[in-house]
Amino acid sequence: MLKIGDQAPDFTLEDQNGKMVSLSDFEGKKVILYFYSKDNTSGCTKQACAFGELYPQFQEKGAVVIGVSKDTAASHKKFADKYGLPFILLADPEKRVLELYDVWKEKMMYGKKVMGVVRTTYLIDEAGMIAGVFGKVKAAENADQMLKELK
DSSP states (O other), X not given: OOOTTSBOXXXXXXXTTSOEEEGGGGTTSEEEEEEOSOTTSHHXXXXXXXXXXXXXXXXXTTEEEEEEESSOHHHHHHHHHHHTOXXXXXXXXXXXXXXHTTOEEEEEETTEEEXXXXXXXXXXXXXSBEEEEEESOOGGGHHHHHHHHOO
């Protein structure tokens, strides 16, 4: 499990516009890196829309918001367009980054053990170090919580 003070592992994934994006592209900025289960599900939609609504405030504080799920870039494009999401959504269908950040885990769903994303948000500082780890976050409250974490 990654912890505060660890170097955030770099990665490159495709965004909703078909552009390849690396975490290292944002060196010098704070990054809110949040992992979610699936586009267009109720909790994930609430979480994304809250980040979207507060996005100007994140920008004012010099922070970038990046959402990651195992959905495809095409799915992310539809999701972002449908809800007017102004931030980056990264596609990780091979689950490489989900595993790298230790968010792909066994969990209980409707009484059955399944593998899936445990909703987790990382705050990464300007030097690429992990400044905060927030596990099992509440979807609707996550954006507010992260805004408060930015100094």
